[in-house]
Amino acid sequence: MKQLRIVDTSVRVLYHSIFVLSLYFLFAGHNQPGGGFAGGLTAGAAISLRYIARGVGSVRRAFPVQPWTILGSGLLLSATVAIVPLLLGGAVLEHDDVTVELPLLGTVKATTALPFDIGVYLLVLGLTLMAFEAFGDEPEPDSDLAADGEAAS
Amino acid sequence: MNALVALPLALPLLGAAVSVVLGRWRPVQRLVTLAVLATSLVISVVLVVRVEREGIQVSQAGGWPAPFGISLVVDRLSAVMLVVSSAMLLAVALFAIGEREGEGRHVGFHPVYLVLAAGVAGSFVTGDLFNLFVCFEMMLVASYVLITLGGRPDQIRAGMTYVVISLVASIAFVTVLGLVYSATGTVNMADLSTRIPELDGALRTGFAVLLLGVFGIKAGLFPLFSWLPDSYPTAPGPVTAIFAGLLTKVGVYAIIRTQTLLIPEGSRPDVLILVVAGLTMVIGVLGAIAQDDMKRILSFHIVSQIGYMVFGLGLFTVAGLAGAVFFLANNIVLKTSLLLVAGIVDRFAGSCRLSETGGLVRRAPVVAVMFGLPALSLAGLPPFSGFVAKLGLVDAGVSSEAWAITAVSLAVSLFTTYSMTKIWAGVFWGERDRTPSRTAHTSDRFGAPPLMLIATGAVVAMSLAIALFAGPLWDLAERIGADLVDPSGYVEAVLGGDS
Amino acid sequence: MTVLLALAAAVLFATGTWLLLQRRLSRIIVGLGLLGHGANLVLITAGGRRGTPPLIGESEPSTFADPLPQAMALTALVITFGVTAFLLAMGFRSWQLTHDDEVEDDIEDRMIGRAGRPDDAVDDELAAQRAQAEEDAS
Structure with missing residues (x-):
């Protein structure tokens, strides 16, 4: 893929800032606009930018873990958070919160909705990565595609 | 506390997550799938007992009371559907593991299959119209992946039709949801049940017809069924079996639930439902006659049998609804077993075209028996369970004096028998006229690996058990019918008092 | 609005x-x-x-x-x-x-739509269409 210097440089700057923004959305989601889904999509946007600038290889290198592992652990986390209250005698998805005083950060209110949101975040992130994994490659010559089709069927 | 109510939905999702994370180890995936589905089956049986003893089980997700939160409700109908569906899902999972075609080659099979299980269970337990949509979608998205598993050209072609049609139905569902919400301000089904009667008469009937149309696409009602016989047969064997057994039936469940619970008496489009039922029966069975492929014949019969269930619903009497529910549960078992046998035939003979197979009664007698029993039952011959189901419907039709539809249903039975005879003569008797293009797996002693035979045998045994315990099961069906005719118990259980 | x-x-x-x-x-x-x-x-x-x-x-x-x-x-x-x-x-x-x-189109369906003609003709055409589909695939 041909690299464009302007795109490449802007992505270098933007990539990490967008990721930080996505984390902000994730943590702000409890009582402000945001949440795991919005955060995950923002992170997905960062990944798309990286893909546009430097191709699918760079996206693969950015995450040492396989996309479906990210997706699966996200789903696992969310499903566990949904089920745990049942074991404690509550209803599905019932949440609790705890307020703690932390040094430097001050008063922090943490809820059990947060792990659920983190799960959603990971799920969306994994899904985006999987999409690039599956369709991000440069179109290959025809013979390879046909061989691929044989192998998959 | 009704922790059990949420588990049939939550457990398979958790299992799917574990299955994705541990995707590298196929034996672990298999173990997870079987363990989750077996647990779901046990939970469903416990739920039936509880509902019988203590009444309707309700759980409010997140602890928010109805109608503000999401209600999960298990009444007799939901509990019975849960038992039948989880038993079928378990048997088909065993079959798929035995076959090792799609299941062995694709990492995604087990997680997606569990998501399908969660979607089916969710559709049965949800007490909320919007979550019915979400669970339907969960089930459908999983089915899109399963139907195209392998990516053969004919699968892609059939899959496109299937996905596009399903998506159009889903969009229509969202639109109807928007209209219902703007008229009533709620999507909780129990709450809707109290608010829809306050609406204008034309609006009520309008909603009834819209909901019938939306779910009619998913259930495969005339004239909205043409996608079904086109797409189902192209999927891998076990996938076709579970689709044929469950997916359209979830649509029928949704039709029964919405028409009885949401739409008050007097606004129900009963004549329309009966006309549609008759046409579905006739067109489905006539479509089957011309086919040359065992799976396609059976797929057209799915359509035809849907007509019977809707016929029972259209009467809106206790006996009619009891017949519809009995027929529905029984048909899930029969259709699953017949298409599992079709999967075995496809593998054993290399084809399931009538012209390319033959003589299986000598070469694989066990398979022939496992086809013969449910086929006779489907045709409605005594002493099988299909006879009980049809007798119940005909009896209900006669006592409601719906002569025309009852006569149609009896005539269609004859054609069903004809189709089953045709499959028997083409596949199990005679010689094949042509050699199939694919290679056959004739090396197995009884026609298939033991696990496939055990799974199919278990489903056939279940259909025989339905015949054996027809008395108590019919009583249960009548209690369900009574619940459906008078949904006040359902409404009270959801809205009154926090559980 | x-x-x-x-x-x-x-x-x-x-x-x-x-x-x-x-x-x-x-x-x-x-x-x-x-x-x-x-x-x-x-x-x-x-x-x-x-x-x-x-x-x-x-x-x-x-x-x-x-x-x-x-x-x-x-x-x-x-x-x-x-x-x-x-x-x-x-x-x-x-x-x-x-x-x-x-x-x-669904080939199978098209073929059944033409049923009623001599079986051999239908069979030949079906075989030809299938061969075509397989050729396209490979």
């Missing part, structure tokens, strides 16, 4: 339906996207008059917009998005296999 939304929904439904009736998968997918947006607009319109953001502490609860249709529309949007992505993947696969994204 509501009239405007209703008009927009109507236009989306109309164009979506027209695109859906085409034979190319790419157009069908765009059509489904438009239909999905139309349905979501209907859902949003179901929430009634507009109001302030329903965030506790930012404005009076009595002036809140109804948040439920928005939540439902978001969910529906996500689902439509996922399915559209899947359809695109399928179109890609179809293009890989046949270099075409036209939704084809």
